[in-house]
Amino acid sequence: MKTIYPADLAHRERHQFLLSGVAPRPIALVSSMDSQGNHNLSPFSFFNAYSSKPPILAIGPAIAAKTGKAKDTWLNILETGECVVNTVSYAMVESMNLASCEYEKGVDEFEKSGLSKVPSVLVAPPRVQESAYQMECKLMQNIELRRDLGGNGNIMLLEVVCFHVADSVLVDGKVDPRRMDLVARMGYDYYCRADVNSIFEVQKPRWNGIGVDALPHHIRESTVLTGNDLAKLAGVQVLPMLDGSFPRFDREFRADSVEIELANNDPEAALYVLLALQRTHDRAQLQRIAKAFLALDKIEEAWQTLLLEG
Numbered sequence: 001m002k003t004i005y006p007a008d009l010a011h012r013e014r015h016q017f018l019l020s021g022v023a024p025r026p027i028a029l030v031s032s033m034d035s036q037g038n039h040n041l042s043p044f045s046f047f048n049a050y051s052s053k054p055p056i057l058a059i060g061p062a063i064a065a066k067t068g069k070a071k072d073t074w075l076n077i078l079e080t081g082e083c084v085v086n087t088v089s090y091a092m093v094e095s096m097n098l099a100s101c102e103y104e105k106g107v108d109e110f111e112k113s114g115l116s117k118v119p120s121v122l123v124a125p126p127r128v129q130e131s132a133y134q135m136e137c138k139l140m141q142n143i144e145l146r147r148d149l150g151g152n153g154n155i156m157l158l159e160v161v162c163f164h165v166a167d168s169v170l171v172d173g174k175v176d177p178r179r180m181d182l183v184a185r186m187g188y189d190y191y192c193r194a195d196v197n198s199i200f201e202v203q204k205p206r207w208n209g210i211g212v213d214a215l216p217h218h219i220r221e222s223t224v225l226t227g228n229d230l231a232k233l234a235g236v237q238v239l240p241m242l243d244g245s246f247p248r249f250d251r252e253f254r255a256d257s258v259e260i261e262l263a264n265n266d267p268e269a270a271l272y273v274l275l276a277l278q279r280t281h282d283r284a285q286l287q288r289i290a291k292a293f294l295a296l297d298k299i300e301e302a303w304q305t306l307l308l309e310g
């Protein structure tokens with residue numbers, strides 16, 4: 001493992017190194033307006049939400065380290081106290097990228113990027129029509145970061161005064177992330193896409209799990225079960241005991257190969273074969289079957305399979 005101190009890195013290197021570790025970051029496509037009424041649109045990935053009561057976001061428009069030039073977005077929001085944060089879907093990623101070009105102040109990046117304006121309700125800057133989720137914001141506070149040390153960062157705390165969401169991304173009144181198809185920024189020129197292939201669910205713990213430290217030693221030391229597998233097993237409320245009625249097969253099997261059944265994602269059939277072969281002393285096979293149950297979120301079955309060892 002390499003140990004790195006920020007002061008030992010050149011600015012550019014430190015910037016990319018930091019961004020590689022704080023990733024993926026959501027992207028705020030921020031529309032703002034100066035006091036003359038010129039519109040501006042720029043992306044910021046120093047962006048997140050920090051409060052929901054009231055809803056408060058933060059963006060970090062920096063002073064350019066090379067030129068010392070302040071971002072127009074920053075100047076506009078300081079001047080007028082308003083902006084709109086628009087989310088960025090995969091369908092808009094190239095337009096968003098174009099809007100990040102360093103155009104002169106007063107140049108309208110809506111025009112440059114080809115993205116369309118829709119009037120806002122409570123603030124003057126327009127929203128981005130192509131964005132499925134938009135937040136009208138008022139500036140709450142601007143924090144300049146370590147100017148005493150030559151720092152170039154800023155944090156703008158923005159209070160959301162109005163949300164807009166496309167009907168197409170709502171399913172049963174909830175935002176469906178698969179329909180949002182958001183993109184996020186990583187280090188260097190890398191992005192990632194939160195689409196149907198990469199989104200998954202992890203249920204919130206419903207109680208305090210027993211913890212990995214409470215698992216039997218031979219399970220904790222398993223070379224088959226991963227850290228994620230152990231954490232799933234350790235999420236139970238109490239250490240399970242063998243249930244004499246396990247397994248209760250309520251279907252017929254014509255199986256005779258643990259390998260084939262596991263490859264086919266059918267731990268129940270694999271367990272049937274192991275029992276038929278009277279091989280419950282085979283700890284590694286039991287753990288592989290338990291692992292397959294865990295992959296299907298069948299925690300109780302995984303535990304009972306491990307407890308069959310004997």
Ligand SMILES: Cc1cc2nc3c(=O)[nH]c(=O)nc-3n(C[C@H](O)[C@H](O)[C@H](O)COP(=O)(O)O)c2cc1C
Pocket residue numbers: 027040041042043044045046047060061062063070071072073074096097099100101102103185
């Ligand atoms: C995906 C993406 C994320 C960005 N995030 C930031 C950021 O968090 N802070 C920043 O100062 N610049 C960021 N930039 C660069 C600005 O978008 C760029 O400097 C832009 O031209 C600023 O425009 P403005 O001067 O019109 O506000 C980002 C660029 C891209 C493409």
